[in-house]
Amino acid sequence: MTQQDERTSLWSLLGDLPPRDRPIAARLVWRRDGGAYWLERLTLDLNGQEPVPAYFAHPKGDGPFPAVLYNHAHGGEYEIGKEELVAGRAALQKPPYVEALTRQGYAVLCIDHWLFGERRGRSESELFKLMLWRGQVLWGMMVYDSIRALDYLCARPEVDAGRIATLGLSMGSTMAWWVAALDERIKVCVDLCCLTDFDALIESRGLDGHGIYYYVPSLLKHFTTAQINALIAPRPHLALAGDLDPLTPRAGLDRIDAELRRAYAEAGAPKAWSMVRYPIGHYETAEMRAEALAFLSQWL
Template sequence: MDWTTDDFLHRLYEDAEARKKRNTERVTLAERQIRLRNALKRALGEFPERDRPLDAIVLDRADYFDFTMERVAYTTMEGVHVPVMVLIPRSGTGPWPAVLACHGHGNGYCDAVGLDSEGAELEDPGIHNRFAVQLVKAGMLVVIPEIMGFGVRRMAEELKAVPNYSSCGTLSAQLLMYGRTLAGMRVFEAMRAIDYISGREDADAGRIGAFGFSGGSLVAALASGLDDRVKATVLCGWTNTFKGSIMAMHHCIDNYLPGILLSAEQPELTGLIAPRRLFVESGEQDPIFPVEHVRQALSQLEETYAGWGASERFGYDIHPGSHEILGDQSIPWLFKALAAGGKDKP
């Protein structure tokens, strides 16, 4: 007799897939998108009110060769303060196309610019590859909020731990007790960051993009899917299927959304961005988002964009690397996509 629970979970997945197929028969793309957005909102949990003023302040400003860096603080919800880096091009004049940069797991927003916690440049930029610096050098204003649970935004006791130790587990578990999720809080804060970008005089509110890596891609993807102000999105090191990634091996608990598989697989959620512009970057050797499932997700996204008559707005690059940002195709693509802005119609 087999006492394991593997078959039980397999049947749950197959039943959910069959149920989704039945529920989407003879449903238009537009109707399906509305349903999915509602399902995603339910899975993310309750959002705080968004009418609270951000009360943004500039803490300091420093000039580098290619850009100016501002350190900013704003308030996303009562008692919740966010440190933010803003990189501003030093060549040309604004308002510039602006990008919300969402870092992955690690030391927080410093990873996006390749700095240590004291602000010194790291010799090895790591898997983030200073992507925010690449973005500003390409001619975009870049806003990098420190994502909840990382860097200085960890739980007080966990701040005493070694670097790279996040508060994802603690926050995820406790938020569930209030009907919320850590992914939901992060997506909410990403939308508040878009509020902040929209209010900057040196940022073009009609040309806002999002660039995410790994867990930051989850935030960028879901925020872009819910917020039409994002005109173009780049997702690195994340696009896959739930079955092939977070259901197949150990991943951080912040990746899991209650009940979402009853409504959508990961490529369907990513498809909420359509018909707006989307570019996917992934490594052939990525061990936690396996390439065979990346290709499966890309095939589904190609079908979604074709269904919207927007195939030219979807692109991808599978590079020979691992779980890392390359950027040689995705960053020029994003600049070009934002140069088009929202002027072209689907």
């Protein structure tokens, strides 16, 4: 089975999704001067079901710029959403990623995912149950919105569509590696603190550490975490993890690292895969921030 066949199989597990080719409408709410960058607040029609608030930022000066699809975290803080990009959160270093990324010359897009930011109002379990009745999968609808956001990002005239990365912490980390696995337009993937081996999570009885959004029916019948991530090869992929993080059991990190080392070697790109681990829990350190930015600089 080819990688594209495996992507098709993985996509098929994500429930009944809206068409991939429906037009995307965008409305500019406001545009502000961020000092070294321009910041736009947008409302996007990505899925035809509810509007998607978003931030888009790009450096001042002449583009097109390489870009990052930034994925916000969960942490039970439903009010944050896309605000993480511009204001940060306790688990992340300062400055916020909008400043760190635009300072290095990247444009960046971040959307509010279902339940978060300006899309909050229902509980996670309520929306999961509603979608289940309708033949939808909450994670599938989140991934769909991310890929449609990527469609929008590629169409921006300020963006070099041939140089797009994805990055995120926690839920944003999981989104980064799913989107990179499913869409080859992502040229670089950086995930922080959530490259979770499914079997190791079961063995450590850590399933309740993730929200119900995380669970895709029948996924384990078809894919391991490493098999999903192998679909990113040979594109560059950096995983940053804490050995004391209960969401990423150490035995699972060992397993993923070994399998991806093998997958990247077989793809002829052994240096494009890197896992860096720290004796910490579920948060970003200054060293991790430096590693992430250096990896983007090296490969994007």
